[in-house]
Amino acid sequence: MNPQHNGGGGQVVPDVAAGKVVEGPTPKHAQLREILRRLIEGELAPGTAIPSERELAGQYDVSRLTVRSAIGKLVEEGLLTRARGKGTFTAARRMELQLYLMSFTADMRRRGLVPTTEVLATAQEVPPPATASALGLAGGQRAYRLSRLRRADGVPLAVERGWYHPGLLPGLLETDLTQSLYEQIAKQYDIRFDHARQTAWAEAADRETARLLGIRAGDPLLVFRRISTTRGEPAEDITSWYRGDRYQVSMQLDPTLPADNGGMP
Structure with a gap:
């Protein structure tokens, strides 16, 4: 799916629902963060392991630094939790x-x-x-x-x-x-x-x-x-x-x- 245009001035807005990270004014780490947020809140059960940084970078065609930034924000928000030596998991619902x-x-x-x-x-x-x-x-x-x-x-x-x-x-x-x-x-x-x-x-x-x-x-x-x-x-x-x-x-x-x-x- 192509990125959408708003009705005001033609600014490119990424379609997060499409599950793709695209070039545009919205930083890629912010796009990826919202994609992962939708998955966590809508599809993944608490305690589910998410793919590794390398796998996410390949799946969404972004750098591992972008993946690390998106995941870090979600950890700060309490949606993800890291377990040393085991990986990153969806957190228990508040x-x-x-x-x-x-x-x-x-x-x-x-x-x-x-x-x-x-x-x-x-x-x-x-x-x-x-x-x-x-x-x-x-x-x-x-x-x-x-x-x-x-x-x-x-x-x-x-x-x-x-x-x-x-x-x-x-x-x-x-x-x-x-x-x-x-x-x-x-x-x-x-x-x-x-x-x-x-x-x-x-x-x-x-x-x-x-x-x-x-x-x-x-x-x-x-x-x-x-x-x-x-x-x-x-x-x-x-x-x-x-x-x-x-x-x-x-x-x-x-x-x-x-x-x-x-x-x-």
Whole structure:
């Protein structure tokens, strides 16, 4: 198929759908990147090996430098992943991380995945000042600290490090912490979190978090700090580190001013 002409001034526009890289104003590496993107998003299953640089260069009649540039951009975007000594593979699809008050366990089950939880550490100790303030604790008052690794279908997805109000949730650390914590709290204490305020940011993985999640130190993470309340009383201050290669955030935006007190959608 020949390259197309736009209706404005006759500029040559490559027809990416044709699967060919052509001469024109659009750089060849950009053309090849879009061709590969269509293949990845439309035809190739996650974990599929793509052809080698040499094979792609021959197939699309471009230099290996052009192929390397196109693949590098797709790796940066999270569509491809490199495995040393093995090749380049299509990455696992990112899951939509929508901002609503739901447990990890319930969210994974909703997606048809099997959630599992590994308890990393528990303690009852004095929290940092920011957490003590968030939970309404007096200076020097202890709280429950809980760290857990969350998996779905055996794949590590998130590390959670949370603090819990001992007055509202006495004996929490004695419950089965490998199950949904929200379900345990509802069952043991007849408490359901009815409101939360959540803050999100991006962060590079430190060595310990990277080790737990099976990624490299410095890889991108999505981080969420959530302070949850029940009947107006703060009970949970939890920070979660999600793998940036497995998640993307989805939000619905309306043309209205936010409420004065903020809140979580």
